[in-house]
Amino acid sequence: MADETDIEIREELAAADAVRPERFERAICIRGLKNQFGDAVVHEDLSLDVRSGEILGVVGGSGTGKSVLMRSIIGLQTPTAGEIEVYGKTLDTIANEEESRDLRRRWGVMFQGGALFSTLSVAENIQVPLREYYPRLDKKLLDEIAAYKVEMVGLPPDAGPKFPAELSGGMVKRAGLARALALDPALLFLDEPTAGLDPIGAAKFDELIRELADTMGLTVFLITHDLDTLYATCDRVAVLAEKRVIAVGTIPELLATEHPWIQDYFNGPRGRAAAGCNVATGRQDRNS
Ligand SMILES: Nc1ncnc2c1ncn2[C@@H]1O[C@H](COP(=O)(O)OP(=O)(O)OP(=O)(O)O)[C@@H](O)[C@H]1O
Ligand SMILES: [Mg+2]
Numbered sequence: 001m002a003d004e005t006d007i008e009i010r011e012e013l014a015a016a017d018a019v020r021p022e023r024f025e026r027a028i029c030i031r032g033l034k035n036q037f038g039d040a041v042v043h044e045d046l047s048l049d050v051r052s053g054e055i056l057g058v059v060g061g062s063g064t065g066k067s068v069l070m071r072s073i074i075g076l077q078t079p080t081a082g083e084i085e086v087y088g089k090t091l092d093t094i095a096n097e098e099e100s101r102d103l104r105r106r107w108g109v110m111f112q113g114g115a116l117f118s119t120l121s122v123a124e125n126i127q128v129p130l131r132e133y134y135p136r137l138d139k140k141l142l143d144e145i146a147a148y149k150v151e152m153v154g155l156p157p158d159a160g161p162k163f164p165a166e167l168s169g170g171m172v173k174r175a176g177l178a179r180a181l182a183l184d185p186a187l188l189f190l191d192e193p194t195a196g197l198d199p200i201g202a203a204k205f206d207e208l209i210r211e212l213a214d215t216m217g218l219t220v221f222l223i224t225h226d227l228d229t230l231y232a233t234c235d236r237v238a239v240l241a242e243k244r245v246i247a248v249g250t251i252p253e254l255l256a257t258e259h260p261w262i263q264d265y266f267n268g269p270r271g272r273a274a275a276g277c278n279v280a281t282g283r284q285d286r287n288s
Contacts, residue, residue: 024087027052027187027219028073033082035068042068044243046082055213055220056248057230059265060240066223067112069240070189073221074109086187105133108180112191112223114172116164122150122175123160129182149178154208170201174208181212188213191223199228206232227266227274239265251275 028050035043042065050056058066071077073084075091083090086103094100108129116125123146130142137145150160153174164172173193180188193209194202210233213220224230230237231251238248241261247254254262265271 024052026050026085027087028221029083029085030073031083033069033072033084034080035065035072035077036080041243043072043079043082046240046244048238048245048248050219050221051236052219053217054235055209055218055222055233057234057237058221058223058240059225059230059237061261062225064240065243066240067191070109070191070221070223074107074189075104101133105129105183106185107187107189108183108185109189110173110176110180110191110193112195114176116172116175116179118164121161121163122155122167122178123147125164125175126150126179126182128179133183145182146178149181150175152181152212153178154204169196170198170205173197173201173205177208177212181216184216186217186219188218188220190220192225193222194224194226194229202226203228203232209233227271231274 026049028048030046030048033043033046034041046069048069058069060066068077072079073086078092087106089099089103091100091103094103116122117128120128123143126146126149127142130137130145147157147160150157155171155174155178159167159171159175164175167175177190177193180190190209194205197205206229209220209222212218213233220233222229222234234251236248236250237254238245239254239259239262240246241259246259247257247262251266255266266275
């Protein structure tokens with residue numbers, strides 16, 4: 001027979017279903033966003049929709065505000081103006097802490113640079129969000145969930161007890177992804193997930209993201225400078241420039257626009273090389 005704690009956890013999980021991501025055509029809806037630090041305006045009248053179930057690539061020059069945009073969506077940065085809805089709810093107008101938690105546990109985040117806790121093992125890192133949202137989960141269940149996530153991201157089972165300093169760069173990325181997936185999110189934010197990986201490691205990571213997104217029905221907000229990642233994994237790409245999203249669409253749609261930054265980016269030598277490599281296999285082939 002289920003004990004009292006079990007019943008409480010089940011009730012908590014049932015209550016979380018109130019958000020029901022699958023009911024929403026748009027996972028994220030941003031209108032008129034402004035972000036300003038002192039005199040520096042980073043975003044001005046920025047609007048963007050992220051459709052449920054898509055992998056949206058977000059590109060733009062360094063310092064154009066990609067990370068600030070992600071931080072605004074997840075409530076780590078309070079915008080100067082504008083509205084951001086995630087699954088129909090706006091974080092700053094949510095009435096109570098309970099409702100805010102219900103929404104927050106719908107997403108997982110992998111920050112730029114990975115940012116694993118260096119004093120915690122991989123398994124303990126994965127357990128951080130679980131402990132935060134489900135404090136009554138017992139150690140056995142926490143260990144089982146962590147082991148499952150380790151396997152899910154393609155790490156060997158013995159990676160669980162290891163500390164971040166004992167892992168290769170690619171393994172750290174996978175561990176970061178496992179932590180982002182700890183709460184079985186509907187929405188995944190990845191900020192430069194393949195930065196610093198060698199091309200083979202990066203390609204494997206792209207494949208993993210695509211596979212997980214397909215099997216788990218994830219919506220992914222994927223900030224990247226990596227053109228191969230864009231071609232291999234993204235359904236659509238949003239381009240950040242001039243303080244706003246200047247274009248959003250499939251890569252062929254973006255190529256049809258005349259904007260000089262977009263043309264330089266996709267039609268420059270690196271863009272052409274990435275396009276060439278992905279002619280036969282790229283995700284974009286399915287959308288063009
Ligand atoms: N907390 C902050 N206080 C002041 N300025 C900030 C803060 N966070 C970001 N900025 C500034 O906002 C701008 C956009 O930063 P952001 O980190 O979003 O760029 P980015 O597009 O992610 O760049 P990169 O591709 O290099 O990661 C930068 O000029 C940065 O210095
Ligand atoms: Mg950034």
